Amino acid sequence: MATQQTLSTVKAKEAGPWLNAWRSFKKSKVSLIGAGIVLVFIILAILAPLIAPQGINEQNLTQRLQPPSGTHWFGTDDFGRDIFSRVLYGARISLWVGFFSVIGSIVVGSLLGILAGYYGRWVDTIISRIFDIMLAFPSILLAISIVAVLGPSLQNALIAIAIVNIPNFGRLIRSKVLSIKQEEYITSAKAIGMKDARILFKHILPNSMAPVIVQGTLAVATAIIEAAALGFLGLGAQAPTPEWGKMLADARVYLVNAPWTMIFPGIAIMLTVLGFNLMGDGLRDALDPKMKN
Template sequence: MTQASLDTGSGTQLKEIKSGPWRDGIRLFMRNKTAVVGLVIVLFFVLLALLAPLITPYDYTAQVLSERLQSPSAEHWFGTDDLGRDIFTRTIYGARISLWVGLLSVVGSIIIGTLLGLLAGFYGKWVDMIISRFFDILLAFPGILLAIAIVAILGPSLQNALYAIAIVNIPTYGRLVRARVLSLRQEEFITAARAIGVRDSRILLRHILPNSLTPIIVQGTLGVATAIIEAAGLGFLGLGAQPPDPEWGKMLSDSRQFIQTAPWTVIFPGLCILLTSLGFNLMGDGLRDTFDPKLKNR
């Protein structure tokens, strides 16, 4: 074998090592400027939430009535609310609540929706009929109205708002997984696995589920933005976080009467909701473009 062929062979091996589905996906994602912007926005708010105690010297529950409704200044960057609380501090701590509710509610929806979607798509017949009708019932109601009804039954609280948002979004992931399973169960590798006696649970967990993760990840990223907005909506109606928790929607609700006299009390929480949702949407669109083979060559 000549030296040239050895060099060519080694170069091919190095290229194979450096390439791979995850490496290629990360490379494509980083080339998408809007997706990178979304990632930067999300990471920025995550860092704010994690470093909240180190960024501001104030307590988000501390009330100084003599300093109520002060405009933004060097001492209070975002001003103060009607109780003299520092809005910058409450906004940063609010990121913890909104991200926590958004992420956990989406994780809950994904777990339950994926499980139901796997069962419905794989077994079909009466199992599919019962689960699909359950999805149809949940989808028959507007999401926010169903969430309001659930929280009204369970009682106003941040935890119950999280449960309500998770329940409302179960059909989104369930139907997505069901459609994916219906296409995968006809593939030859699934038929071969059944032919050699592989158990259904192993087929679902080792073969079908891993091949269904891509759309779940994409939809989950987009779903966090929706969950944050829904949590803010419930908080605005007084059905989410309760005082003195600094939830963005609740902050908007408490300050709406000062929108003309002290607009900074609503501007900054509103901007945080907007930017956080925008960041997750941009990142989700970037992930969709990265994982969808039909969009890679555009």
């Protein structure tokens, strides 16, 4: 028994941390379900031009507010447009906003967090106070304020969402850097005269990425919700863009007479966010050694 455990430990070390994390991730059925949901929406977004039965702005007023049928799977809206086609293209927009806003937050937040954690002193004080001020506001309220200044549009909504999430990644990286920079290999690198830039981007940053990946996955779900909220308020995507939040806003007056106009965009938002949350929980369990047995 002891020999078998030793062999398992040796094999795990030889496999590497990322392969071990993947093996751990695969063991969770719930996480795989979340990854499957996300993968399905990504495929639908990529293949939307091939799958969509009609154009997203193709109007037919004689077919307005038609219930789901064989011709229109999700029914039609108040302009007679096919809701299924618009939901498919809406996946493109929501995923685009989610991914790129989070990438922007990670890049800026990681840079600020590394500088604050590594150099400390007045650099840490200034950056940390900026993060504290931003976190003092509710995220959606801060996003609304930024879009109000920049002007309502999908691009400005993406920028606002990216700015709102910067402190989350900055503080996460800062805390990780504070612990890593005390390690012996960092002290040795400084002793042999290695430049700060090389230490930061070759040693500290790669060893800080695990929690960022987890937080980034969960942040995509949050970004999709925030984009939908801004679209619902008229501050995000503008008509006739088929963004899910904007579709909900346009359909709210038909909730009683034509509920399908709101149900299907709402389900799309719910499933996408659920998929990213389930996948993020699985990644957290796989990448965080404290969560392992």
